[in-house]
Amino acid sequence: METMDSGVQPKLIRDLQVRADYGQIYIYSAASFDDDPQVSLDALEDARGSRRFVGTAGAGGFIDLLTPGQWNWKTPVRIEVFPAEPKGDTDEWEHEVDVDLDVPDGRLWFEPAGGSGNAVETKVPAGEYRVRVSGRGFAALGRAGAEGSDSYRLRLWARTTDAPAALRKFWSGWENYR
Incomplete structure (x- = not known):
């Protein structure tokens, strides 16, 4: 069981611009992902089937982050690495897993x-992490495109045991996803 420490500050913050296409961003470590195309298909099925819209596959080394827009060539992503689970701020985000x-x-x-x-x-520092994937600024499904206003944050902290994926907050716009 992981505990929340409200006074923990990130030891690393990094802001990136990444590309989203086909409504997806793959997030992975090449050292734990063997580039098998089936892994991305399994993660997509996990994202859709679980209704989390964040799927995993490949023994903890691959995440498929689904985005409301079909594509966005300049998707902002913030990476924050913490020594322990950070204080929650779910109210500031539309979807969180x-x-x-x-x-x-x-x-x-x-x-x-x-x-x-x-x-x-x-x-990032090498390790086994729990990751909180947060998203906001979502537009209607399929409508975002290059001018999309969606952005994401990944908060990473060391984990001592494996845990199932957990939906923390659901964006109601996913109800229209087919």
């Missing part, structure tokens, strides 16, 4: 689905 992610080599990649652009790499 906790998942496990392993980053054994300290290199985290963000890639648009469909091979439509270069992956963006960032470095």
Whole structure:
């Protein structure tokens, strides 16, 4: 059981711009993801089937983040790494999910689905993490495009045990997702 420490401050903050395409952003560590195309299909099915719209697959090394818009070439993503679970701020976000992610080599990649652009790499301390994926600024499904106002934050903290993915807050716009 993870505990929340409200006084914990991030030890690393990084702001990125990544590409979203086909309504998805792949987030992974190449060291724990073997580039098997079935992994991305499994993560997509997990995202849709669970109705979390954040799916995992590949033994903790791959996340498929679904986005309301079909594409956005300049999607803002903030990475925050904490020594312990951070204080919750769910009210500031429209959708929020906790998942496990392993980053054994300290290199985290963000890639648009469909091979439509270069992956963006960032470095974080190597480790096994619990990740809180938060999103906001959502427009109607399929309407965002390059001028989309959606943005995301990933808060990472070390985990000692594996835990199932957990939906913390649901954006009602996902109800129209087919």
